[in-house]
Amino acid sequence: MAIVREDGADALSLVTLAVKAGVSRPVTYDHFSTRAGLLVALFQRLEDQYVQALRNALDVAPNELGTTADLMSRAYFNCLANLGPEAPAISAALQGSEEMALQQRAMVGEYIVMMCKALQPFTDMDIASLRLTCIGLLGAAEAIAREQQEGRIPEAAAIAAFSSLIARGVGR
Structure with a gap:
């Protein structure tokens, strides 16, 4: 993250990471295989922080649609604010990468499952309709x-x- 923050995503490579970390090049290649693999791992780390923050907030939320919608919305936009400039830079560097496309589909899928689980108690929709709404x-x-x-x-x-x-989309 420090390399991206200081020099931009274009400066991040397995070689620059090895130099910055003080390890041999094979260590970074063994761990990440490709530059895209490294960028996906960084992006996943950021996404994991967001998902965990949302789960923690939902775990203690009162069972009320408005509160749940507010928590979900705040978590989404606070995540964007807290990720800093690295996240868009990493995402932009991965545009067109099949690895990133797969990762983003998986992340969106996970988020949709979380949304459905959190919102299901407040709707009369069947799960397929709720999923499409989410x-x-x-x-x-x-x-x-x-x-x-x-x-x-x-x-x-x-x-x-x-x-x-959220509240209007799923409310009874």
């Missing part, structure tokens, strides 16, 4: 995040909008 909600969150990241709306407005969409 997919749509996640797409909306990504669009709202772009607006927020480009400075067109404040984070508080983004959080409120996504929370409202």
Whole structure:
């Protein structure tokens, strides 16, 4: 992460990592195999932090749709704020990478499962409909995040909008 933070994602390679870490090149190649593998591992680390934060928040949440929607929305946008500039740089460096595409599909799938589990008590939808709704909600969150990241709306407005969409999308 330090290499990406200081020099940008383009400067990160298995060789620069080996030099920075003070290990031999074969160590980094044995561990990550490819530059894409290294970038995917970094991105996964960031994603794992977000997923764990959301799980922890949902574990202690009261059983109420509005509160659950707020927690989910805050976790989503706080994650983006807390990831720092490294996450978009890593993601951009992996665009077009099949490894990253697979990783992103897996991460989205995991997040959709978490959303469905958290929201199922508050809806009359069958699981297939709830899953499709969660997919749509996640797409909306990504669009709202772009607006927020480009400075067109404040984070508080983004959080409120996504929370409202969640509550309206699944509420009885």
